[in-house]
Amino acid sequence: MARVTLTGGPEGTRLERAGLQHAKALRDGFNSGDAAASTRWHLPRPLSSPNPKGMRRYAIMRDDRLVGTCRLWKPQYAGLELAIAIFDPDERGRGTGTFAVKKLCEVAFVGVGTHRVELGVYPDNTAAIRVYEKCGFQREAILRRYVHHEGEFRDLLWMALLRRDWDAANGGRR
């Protein structure tokens, strides 16, 4: 498996495999900020396959502080699903999310070797959509009433990045 470096984000941000040492900070993060308002936990399970290889969680760290979390997980349709949350509103707009999404894609395509990374985002979350589009994700579908969130069913914008697009944008397979 090719090695992917997880450091080198803006202002020294880096990714770290999430472990028990991050559990408390993760809990506090999801409970304090407004990340929970745009982060969904429950989706229906896919028709496809058992657990794919390459599922992993990361903590987004700056110095010794946890600023967010992201993961590659079992997909709804195919490939791997990406999810990210940045807890502190002050941390937004500084490139941290873009860095984490790009790193995750690199892990998925170079490290794991999947053919597709997909994700769902609330259609009104324009900041997040801009980040995903900057990383090469394309809008695929509006899945109507796909998630149950705070008492109502909500639509989800489904986006995906294919391996061939990622290869083209990153100068071929490394």
Added chain:
Amino acid sequence: MKTYVELPPTWLVGRKTRLRALEVEDVPFLGRCKIVIDKQARGFVVQTLDGRDIGALGVFVSGPHAAIAVGFVDDVRYVDGSATDALKVMCKGLPRSLPLERIEALVPVENHRSLAAHERAGFEREGVLREALLEDGRYRDAVVFSVLSEGIERWLESR
């Protein structure tokens, strides 16, 4: 192909097709239906009203969502209304016992007859998922269709 003297019991009966439970001896037949039914999904065999097996249907339910897929031995079944009818029978049957919000279906983009059958059945097109369906060892683009609870209720009232 299995022919019954006596029709197997089912309450999933439509205008052109009936759905019976999948049995172990149907496995070779499934292979000819151009459909993969996941272990976690429920499988049904689509029959004509006089009991000839013509295709298969799979349903996967997870909480308020369900996914559905049909496949037939003969592509003519997409055109003659059997596919539409089988989809409708299942989509009307499911919410009788389950509080469903959404039923979805993925159809390969090249399969125009199947696409049309889903549209006739009342599914709405939501978008194209690229390289999302694994078929014969390669990934194909799939149109994602869905029908929501209001759509299901409208069907239930219509008949």
